[in-house]
Amino acid sequence: MSVTVVIVDDHDVIRVGVRESLDDQIEVVGEARDVESAIAEILDKRPEVVILDVHLPGGTGAGALDVLAEIKGRVEGTRTLALSVSDSAEDVVSVIRAGARGYVTKSISGPELSDAVRRVAGGDAVFSPRLAGFVLDAFGAAGGEVAIEDDELDQLTAREQEVMRLIARGYTYREVGEKLFISIKTVETHVGKVLHKLQLSNRHELAHWAAQRRIV
Amino acid sequence: MDAVTTAPTPRVARPLQRRRGAPVWWRALGGVAMLAIAGVLAFDRWGGEDLPGWLIPLILFLVSLALTWSPLDGAFGQDPWRLDVSGLFRRDDWWRLLIGLALGITALWWFALWDYTDSMAVRSVVTTLVILLGLGLMLAPWWMRAIRQVSIERQARIREHERAEIAAHLHDSVLQTLTLIRARATDPDAVARLARAQERDLRAYLYGERRDPDASVATAVAEAIGEVEDAHSVVVDTVTVGDAPLTEDLRAAVAATREAAKNAARHGIGPISVYAELTADAFEVFVRDAGPGFDPRAIPDDRLGIRQSIIGRVERHGGHAEIHSSPGGRTEVALSIPRRES
DSSP states (O other): OOEEEEEEOSOHHHHHHHHHHSOTTEEEEEEESSHHHHHHHHHHHOOSEEEEESOOSSTTTTTHHHHHHHHTTTSTTOEEEEEESOOOHHHHHHHHHTTOSEEEETTOOHHHHHHHHHHHHTTOOEEOHHHHHHHHHHTTTTTTOOOSSTTOSSSOOHHHHHHHHHHHTTOOHHHHHHHHTOOHHHHHHHHHHHHHHHHHOSOTTHHHHHHHHTBO | OHHHHHSOOOOOOOOOOOOOOHHHHHHHHHHHHHHHHHHHHHHHHHOSTTSOTTHHHHHHHHHHHHHHHHHHHHHHHHOTTOSOOTTTOOHHHHHHHHHHHHHHHHHHHHHHHOOOOSOHHHHHHHHHHHHHHHHHHHTHHHHHHHHHHHHHHHHHHHHHHHHHHHHHHHIIIIIHHHHHHHHTTTOHHHHHHHHHHHHHHHHHHHHOOOOOTTTOHHHHHHHHHHHHHHHHTOOEEEEEEOBOOOOHHHHHHHHHHHHHHHHHHHHSOSOEEEEEEEOSSEEEEEEEOOSOOOOGGGOOTTOHIIIIIIIIHHHHTTOEEEEEOOTTSOOEEEEEEEOOOO
């Protein structure tokens, strides 16, 4: 059962590159190059996954955020994986908060990208090492802040921090599981919870926070 | 790249275009005429003896202000960039301006003739001031316009300056590198190295905090890893969490990190990842490659790289280093240095 995707990127070269690097378990059903065509294409093709570039022309100028706001609640079962060259905490955090299920950089390898697409399609979150680093910064993990209650939105639990640290160190989900003696499903659950916190936390200026919290 | 092309250039908001409706104007004039008739009737009814001497000039002057300001307001509203209004004025605008100025001068003249005090000195000073003030008020729209234009011009100059700086930076870096890359198109290693160095530079320019490496351990780690990337033509995925100024201990840890990354680049296969985390208690670094691994107990004693440059260096500063590896697996070097007040 192949996964259907729509690729949204304003650079033709990148779109071609992404399309070619995906394996044959993934079917590209559409492409778009700006906010308007992306919304039209997603609503028309209803893919399982949208691979969405963060910076896009058109719309109100907010790029991927415009697309995410527009398709929110209008397409059932479509999930978004953000893809960008950007390293800025603002870009990463805002696109996750707007509803993306993962964030990967454009230097990602073909097999890794295909895995990430399948993971997102399966409802899991995809954290690159860099995103994990931002999360640790933003939730004050370096400053020693730990959530006592599991459902505290503004802090990570000790276990969630461990998982984020290992992902930041370059471990795959499977390796994280082996290291912590937990199942890969449990790792996915932890990552999903962190994504949830990142999206719903009341720490409004998470990106700004990330920059501030760096100094410990 | 896309961050640059899609960032919208901020524009100065144009004032809303104002409509200059003659009917409204004539209605206002009608109102003024009614008020004038009411004034005359009142004057007729109660007599003018007790009327203060400044009242009539003041009323005249206010009418004159309304007459002179309104056409200027309309014309300036139409085009915020112009000081010279002649091309924007219609004929009735000119009439209003002219009548307004005439009324204003009459009002000031009237005031000048008014003998309100016995002291010649006081009268000459106060009258002069009032007349200057009146003329100033009548010319105020031009004055405000000029001030506003100075600030608009200054903003434009600042924007132009920023644009020139960005252009200069792109020219010195990206354009030069592209030229070099084209010249060396047949040498893939050189091209890859140039592209990597340029990418790092551009990232630092676009997203970086561009701190001084002495003031930021995160920048120091990034620079050390950059050197390793260039020297060994590898890509290292570097993530840092937390930041603080460099101390002697942290400097040693950064040097050990560089050695560990060098080892990974030399003996390991990619992808290589470096994770550095600075907490309140310690600075921890993990350098990891994707194989092929080795037996850490089998490091010969003469291999100074690991013993001296990594483990020894860290231990001299009160920390410890561990090497996790086995043949066929990944290798991870873990460094930890406690933070002491220094």
